[in-house]
Structure formats: C-alpha cells, structure tokens
Amino acid sequence: MRLARPLENLIDRxxxxxxxxxxxxxxxxxxILKMPLDEARQLAQAIVAAREKVFPCSHCGFLTDEDPCIICRDTARDRTMLCMVADSSDIIALEKSGYHGQYYALNRNFNLMDDIDLGDINLKPLNQLLAQGNIKEVILAFNPDMDGEVLSRYLAATLNRQGIKVTRLAHGLPVGGDIEFADEITLRMAIEGRKECI
Amino acid sequence: MRLARPLENLIDRxxxxxxxxxxxxxxxxxxILKMPLDEARQLAQAIVAAREKVFPCSHCGFLTDEDPCIICRDTARDRTMLCMVADSSDIIALEKSGYHGQYYALNRNFNLMDDIDLGDINLKPLNQLLAQGNIKEVILAFNPDMDGEVLSRYLAATLNRQGIKVTRLAHGLPVGGDIEFADEITLRMAIEGRKECI
Structure with missing residues (x-):
C-alpha cells in the first residue's frame, strides 16, 4: 500500500x-506524527543545529562548538600525555575511563582494503603539538583489529623516529568477559600481557 | 564530560x-554530524513536513495528506466490510494481510486503568458510515489483551443492537509459533476455535 507521501518520505529518511x-x-x-508540533520542530532544529554548529577542534579534532574545545581549554589536564584515536567519538568513550591527558583524533576512516597510503595522514597539527615539547608519551588507542594494528605500527615507527615514547592500549580479557568464550587471539594476548600478582 | 551543547541537545531529543x-x-x-549538510536538512524537513501535513482521514481515521484518504477514495474496495481498529497504524499492518474492505480507526488509546467511560467514544462518523446502508459486516480488530477485550464487547453490544453483523479476529497460534512456548490462554482459544480438516 502507498502511505501518505510525507510519511513515506520520513520513513525513508x-x-x-x-x-x-x-x-x-x-x-x-x-x-513523530503523534508528537506535539513544537517537539517535532525542536527535534528537526536540533538535527540542523548539531550538523551546522559542531565541528572538529583545530587542536585535537574533538567535536566542539567552540574552538579550541573544552578539553583543550581545560588547564587542569595532564599536558604530558597525548592519546591518539581514529575517530573523535572514541574520545567520548575514553573520557569515561578517567584518562585525563590530551587527545588527538585523526578523524579519518582507515581501511586496509581501500589501499590508503598511510603517508597521506595529515600529521601537521600533531607535529605542532609535539614541537611544543611538553608531551612525554603518546598512547595509541586504535581499534584492536587489523586496520588498527597497521595504523599503530606505522605511527609508532614514525613517532619513535622523533624520539617520543609511544605506548598502546593493553589487549586482554574485557572486564566481565568469560574465558570460555574468549577468542584465541585475545587469550594469547592476555597470557602474553600477564601481570605479576603482588 | 560535557559534550558540545548542540550535540548534547540532539542526543537528548x-x-x-x-x-x-x-x-x-x-x-x-x-x-548525523557526519552526514552531508543537505541530507541532515532534508531529514529535519521530513520530520516537520510529516508532522504538519499528515492528519487522520475524516472518514476512516487513517493517516493521510489528502482528505478523504487513498483507501476511502479507492472505488475497487469492498464497501460491505468495515474493519474497526484502535489506532491508524494498525491499518498499515492489516493492509498487508490482503483485507480489501473499509476501515474505521478510533485513534484513541484505551486503557482500563485510566477509568475511561466507553460511552464517550465518538461513534458519530461510524454511525454516518453505517447509515449509508452498504455495510454488511463490522470486523473488530483490537489487540488481544484485556483492554481490547472490553472494547470489543462494548462495541459488539452497541452494534448488534443496531442489527449489524459483528465479527472479531480469530485468536490462536501465530503462524511460525511454537506450541511448546504458547501461553495457556492462547492454546485454550486455539482449541476452542479449532477447524475441521476437510
């Protein structure tokens, strides 16, 4: 059956x-058809406002409506640590972990299948940050998959050449996870990265 | 952490x-932040347009942007059958079943706990339809729960008094369902409503 055109269009979108x-x-x-008209309008306005007013911070790439962003403006942050992520949305997750250093989001999708030249990654803003000389450690926080692995190795090599300490997130069992159902690679990494009980 | 205000507002909405x-x-x-600006605007417009332009058909209560709606305008429909539903969205589901008669949506929520007086249901448009004398049967298609049950009995009594044949949807096992997991009331109704194999 054909629904009313505006309804069909909304469903499609x-x-x-x-x-x-x-x-x-x-x-x-x-x-949405049953929402008060005001609320429907506010939802529509929220979509346009978010899309128009939110942009990546020129320093770290985090989503912001003011430049520099709230994280870069925060003077209480640890300026000696820099955490690199693929996407600015990863910063939202890392913030909840209690990490309190700076960030740098590449804001690009890396897919090995797309034949991307890693040398094309724009590291200028990162190099400017590093040139200030405050950063003692760069933490690489990319997804634990093949793409993340390749990216981490490339960046680690590049940064090590500049004499910067580079670390990466630990691999292992997720908290609340079940050894029985963990995959073999995760388990092998959990064994390799085992810690002494003291 | 505080996200950019427009982003936080969109998430809330x-x-x-x-x-x-x-x-x-x-x-x-x-x-949405990563959508092309045009597409984000079109999504916002689709929300407002649907909310502003779609309304219940004055004849049957179905969602439409033209009055009467596409179902009421369809001359190929069986004018002797009228299917009553609680909400116009139920019509979308019933249309897929192959039913080809008319509809009448009450477009009101009935909740026994809300102490609603069933006598308050506006049956004027329905009575006008019935007064035309074409309708031979009214099918009651309300949800198979207590509220639907009470509503069905009330409407069946009202319509029977006017000498109209009233039927209701069959209760029983849903197609693809599993006897083992069927509840006892559904099973009892399936037994009561059993059909001879011929």
Missing part, C-alpha cells in the same frame, strides 16, 4: 540512519 | 523517541 530498519523507521515515524 | 536509549541516541547523533 529515518531508514538511512545506522541500525534503523524498515520496522523501526515506521515506528519512529508514527511516533 | 533523540532519546525521547521510542526504543532509543542513551547509547543509540549518541550513535545516531554522531552519524
């Missing part, structure tokens, strides 16, 4: 969002 | 949608 299938899109669209 | 928790809202908001 919602389906383009990640994890939203046809059924969920229909349910969301029908809910 | 998205969380008000049904089935969207904090994590999904964040994922959707970050996706």
């Amino acid at each position: 919602l389906q383009k969002l990640p994890g939203i299938g046809p059924k969920t899109a229909q349910r969301l669209a029908l809910f | 998205l969380q008000k949608l049904p089935g969207i928790g904090p994590k999904t809202a964040q994922r959707l908001a970050l996706f």
Whole structure:
C-alpha cells in the first residue's frame, strides 16, 4: 500500500540512519506524527543545529562548538600525555575511563582494503603539538583489529623516529568477559600481557 | 564530560523517541554530524513536513495528506466490510494481510486503568458510515489483551443492537509459533476455535 507521501518520505529518511530498519523507521515515524508540533520542530532544529554548529577542534579534532574545545581549554589536564584515536567519538568513550591527558583524533576512516597510503595522514597539527615539547608519551588507542594494528605500527615507527615514547592500549580479557568464550587471539594476548600478582 | 551543547541537545531529543536509549541516541547523533549538510536538512524537513501535513482521514481515521484518504477514495474496495481498529497504524499492518474492505480507526488509546467511560467514544462518523446502508459486516480488530477485550464487547453490544453483523479476529497460534512456548490462554482459544480438516 502507498502511505501518505510525507510519511513515506520520513520513513525513508529515518531508514538511512545506522541500525534503523524498515520496522523501526515506521515506528519512529508514527511516533513523530503523534508528537506535539513544537517537539517535532525542536527535534528537526536540533538535527540542523548539531550538523551546522559542531565541528572538529583545530587542536585535537574533538567535536566542539567552540574552538579550541573544552578539553583543550581545560588547564587542569595532564599536558604530558597525548592519546591518539581514529575517530573523535572514541574520545567520548575514553573520557569515561578517567584518562585525563590530551587527545588527538585523526578523524579519518582507515581501511586496509581501500589501499590508503598511510603517508597521506595529515600529521601537521600533531607535529605542532609535539614541537611544543611538553608531551612525554603518546598512547595509541586504535581499534584492536587489523586496520588498527597497521595504523599503530606505522605511527609508532614514525613517532619513535622523533624520539617520543609511544605506548598502546593493553589487549586482554574485557572486564566481565568469560574465558570460555574468549577468542584465541585475545587469550594469547592476555597470557602474553600477564601481570605479576603482588 | 560535557559534550558540545548542540550535540548534547540532539542526543537528548533523540532519546525521547521510542526504543532509543542513551547509547543509540549518541550513535545516531554522531552519524548525523557526519552526514552531508543537505541530507541532515532534508531529514529535519521530513520530520516537520510529516508532522504538519499528515492528519487522520475524516472518514476512516487513517493517516493521510489528502482528505478523504487513498483507501476511502479507492472505488475497487469492498464497501460491505468495515474493519474497526484502535489506532491508524494498525491499518498499515492489516493492509498487508490482503483485507480489501473499509476501515474505521478510533485513534484513541484505551486503557482500563485510566477509568475511561466507553460511552464517550465518538461513534458519530461510524454511525454516518453505517447509515449509508452498504455495510454488511463490522470486523473488530483490537489487540488481544484485556483492554481490547472490553472494547470489543462494548462495541459488539452497541452494534448488534443496531442489527449489524459483528465479527472479531480469530485468536490462536501465530503462524511460525511454537506450541511448546504458547501461553495457556492462547492454546485454550486455539482449541476452542479449532477447524475441521476437510
């Protein structure tokens, strides 16, 4: 059956969002039809405002509506530590871990299959940060997969050449995880990275 | 941590949608930030347009942007059958079943706990439809729960008094369902409503 055109259009648009299938899109669209008009308008405005006003911080690449961002403006931060991430959304997760240093987001997708030349990565803003001489350690925090692995090795080599200490996030069992269901590579890394009980 | 205000606002608004928790809202908001500006604007416009332009058909209550709706305008429909539903979104599901009669959506939530007087249900548009004399059968298609049960009995009594044949959807095992996991009331109804194999 053909639904009313504006309803069909809304369902189509919602389906383009990640994890939203046809059924969920229909349910969301029908809910929006029943929202007070004001709220529907505010939702629409929030979408446009977020898209128009939020941009990557010129220092660290984090999502912000003021430049530099709230993290770069924070004078209480540890300026000797720099954590490198692939995407600025990774910073949101790392912030919850209690890490209190600086960040640097590459804000690019790295996919080995895409035949990307790693030499093309724009490291200028990073080098400017490093040139200030405060940073004692760079932590590489890329996803624990093949792409992250290649990226980490490339960056570690580049930064080591500049005489900077480079570390990376530990691999091992996730907290709350189950040894029985852990994959063999994770288990091997957990054994390799074992710690002495003292 | 505090995210950029427009981003936080968007996450808050998205969380008000049904089935969207904090994590999904964040994922959707970050996706929207990476959308081309045009697409983000079109999504926002689709929300406002759907909310502003779609309304219930004055004849049957179905969601439409033209009055009467596409179902009421369809001359090939069986005018002797009328299917009553609680919500116009139920019509979308029933249309897929192959039913080809008319509809009538009450477009009201009925919750026995809310102490609703069933006599308050506005049946005027329905009575106008019935007064035309074409309708031979009214099918009650309310959710198979207590609220639907009470509503069905009330409407069946009201319509029977007017000499109209009233039927309701069959209860029983859903297709693809599993007898082992069917609840006892569904099973009892499936036994009561058993059909002769011929």
